[in-house]
Amino acid sequence: MLEGPCQARPGQQGSGQARPGQARPGQQGSAGWAGIISFGCAGGLDPDLACGDCVVATAVLTPDGLVATDPDWSRALLDRLPGARPGLLAGADAPLATPVAKAALWRDAGAAAVDMETHAAALAARRHGLPFAACRVVLDPAWRTVPAAALAGLDTGGIWPVLRALARGPGQVASVCVLAGEAWVARRALLRARAWLGAGLGCHCPPSSVPPSSLL
Secondary structure, three states: OEEOOOEEEOOOEOOOOEOOOEEOOOOOOOOOEEEEEEEEEEEEOOOOOOOOOEEEEEEEEEOOEEEEOOHHHHHHHHHHOOOOEEEEEEEOOOOOOOHHHHHHHHHHHOOOEEEOOHHHHHHHHHHHOOOEEEEEEEEEOOOOOOOHHHHOOOOOOOOHHHHHHHHHOHHHHHHHHHHHHHHHHHHHHHHHHHHHHOOOOOOOOOOOOOOHHHHO
């Protein structure tokens, strides 16, 4: 979410997926939010997308249908992010951990990538009449199977559930290490994108009359 002068920061990164970008007020007493942006990692659905590739959403597939992104804001993101691709993002309530599940969503919906947060942010923006944009970096490509051990700490974001799962299934160690390497690549790509976009994450929308407290 972005307030006033569009100052925002990336959200925390979880296992396999990232929480959306969260805004912090630029100044106390600002008039309202300028817009909402989803900024983080995603699972690749398009087989041409590699780990670290950036997708700027043209629209988001939600349980309530498609939510279009703000075209001017999305164009600003694409202009500032070298190599970024426009595409449809899909929202999911659970991780897509296998190539078969990812291929099915790619085939049925034509979405380039999927995550577990963008659809909630898109619906919040539509509900409040705010501009919306999404910028997601691919962590696990379409062909990657996300090991069950990596998903063990998804809810808590903690390392101990992952370690316990690896103790029960040591055969997953190699695949978890591969995913950890991809997470490092994706995080580096996010940091570069954050630097290229600047403090306002590409947003030049005027502050709305929606009070910040209503979106928390």
